[in-house]
Amino acid sequence: MSSRSPRFEIHKAQKVAAVLLLIFLFQSLWLLAHLPLDMAETRSALAGKSLWKIDRLANSRSPLIPGDSILALRCAGLLPSVAAASEIRGREFNVYAAPSRWLVRLPFLAFGVWLGAALWWVARRMFGNEGAYVALALYCFSPPMLLASATVDSAVLSTWGLFGLVFTAIGVAHTLYAPWRKWRPRILLLGTALGLTAAADISAALAGVLLAGAFMIYLAPGRRRASVAILAISSAIGVLVLFICFAFSVRDFTAAALIPNLKYSKISPHFSHTLLAIPGGMLEVVAFLTCFLVFLVWRRTHYFGNVAPLLVALLLPWWPTDSFTGSTVLWSLPFAFVFIGGIYADLLERRFFEGRFRKRVTATALVLVGASALLSFMLVAAV
Numbered sequence: 001m002s003s004r005s006p007r008f009e010i011h012k013a014q015k016v017a018a019v020l021l022l023i024f025l026f027q028s029l030w031l032l033a034h035l036p037l038d039m040a041e042t043r044s045a046l047a048g049k050s051l052w053k054i055d056r057l058a059n060s061r062s063p064l065i066p067g068d069s070i071l072a073l074r075c076a077g078l079l080p081s082v083a084a085a086s087e088i089r090g091r092e093f094n095v096y097a098a099p100s101r102w103l104v105r106l107p108f109l110a111f112g113v114w115l116g117a118a119l120w121w122v123a124r125r126m127f128g129n130e131g132a133y134v135a136l137a138l139y140c141f142s143p144p145m146l147l148a149s150a151t152v153d154s155a156v157l158s159t160w161g162l163f164g165l166v167f168t169a170i171g172v173a174h175t176l177y178a179p180w181r182k183w184r185p186r187i188l189l190l191g192t193a194l195g196l197t198a199a200a201d202i203s204a205a206l207a208g209v210l211l212a213g214a215f216m217i218y219l220a221p222g223r224r225r226a227s228v229a230i231l232a233i234s235s236a237i238g239v240l241v242l243f244i245c246f247a248f249s250v251r252d253f254t255a256a257a258l259i260p261n262l263k264y265s266k267i268s269p270h271f272s273h274t275l276l277a278i279p280g281g282m283l284e285v286v287a288f289l290t291c292f293l294v295f296l297v298w299r300r301t302h303y304f305g306n307v308a309p310l311l312v313a314l315l316l317p318w319w320p321t322d323s324f325t326g327s328t329v330l331w332s333l334p335f336a337f338v339f340i341g342g343i344y345a346d347l348l349e350r351r352f353f354e355g356r357f358r359k360r361v362t363a364t365a366l367v368l369v370g371a372s373a374l375l376s377f378m379l380v381a382a383v
Contacts (some may be wrong), residue, residue: 194234
């Protein structure tokens with residue numbers, strides 16, 4: 001038997017996913033290029049650029065204010081700082097230049113594409129190609145995800161981190177009965193995901209820790225002590241990653257006031273208004289509720305692959321946070337898309353349904369994706 005590790009090969013599934021992600025990329029690039037920078041984005045770019053300065057004065061005031069996302073500021077200021085350094089080396093000096101929307105927003109677009117690739121990978125591992133196609137297509141034609149990826153906002157970063165945190169924890173739980181050497185890289189990955197999520201949004205990191213711990217304890221009932229120990233080690237790694245993002249600056253850490261303010265943290269029962277106000281939001285709600293109805297009436301769909309993303313998608317919008325009201329809704333969307341993909345994968349499974357029913361389910365999937373694509377193209381064209 002060969003001991004060589006399996007290679008990553010490009011087949012039809014990878015090509016379809018690549019095409020969908022390219023469509024997402026082109027739409028986001030169009031929005032990125034045509035949406036003007038608002039005051040909040042400009043301020044994030046300037047503050048982030050200041051963070052990357054090596055020669056910051058020890059007694060200078062921190063550019064951060066309470067509630068700032070250090071990861072968002074780092075991303076917003078990274079490319080402008082690189083460009084400024086290149087201009088200095090090239091002896092080009094400008095008295096004043098407004099931040100480039102391309103340089104400021106490109107890192108957020110990279111995280112949006114990365115999240116889409118991760119979503120496809122997870123959905124394909126759990127449901128196969130058909131479920132992954134539906135989940136990724138809904139993501140790539142989702143107006144809320146397009147807008148979040150094309151603008152300076154911590155929401156896409158915390159969504160990326162939360163999605164990775166939850167499914168990395170599930171992956172770690174599945175290896176708890178394996179030898180220790182297989183745990184180590186995943187523990188490091190889990191800790192890194194936790195630290196970056198905290199750097200994007202502390203509230204999202206707290207939600208992720210609770211969800212990750214619950215899934216790990218559920219999936220490994222005989223190794224619950226090991227689950228708690230791994231979560232503790234990962235949390236310690238996450239704290240280290242968070243301090244690295246702050247460059248170990250106590251001044252910036254204090255200025256950001258990371259501890260959530262309970263006075264402003266609240267559960268909003270009107271979270272759906274945020275999603276419904278965005279073009280395409282109603283379609284995503286209808287698709288999710290329809291698949292949820294199928295889940296309720298068909299016991300065959302009651303397995304962990306469907307239950308896990310469903311629970312997260314239902315719980316996250318109610319998570320208390322003092323950030324803007326739409327963030328928790330955005331956090332839940334990738335999990336909702338994975339759940340929808342899982343339900344469609346069950347409905348399209350040949351051993352259960354054949355003939356006319358399968359064709360009708362395929363038609364509804366095509367109509368759903370087509371309507372989502374039309375709405376996303378309308379959003380892009382309107383900019």
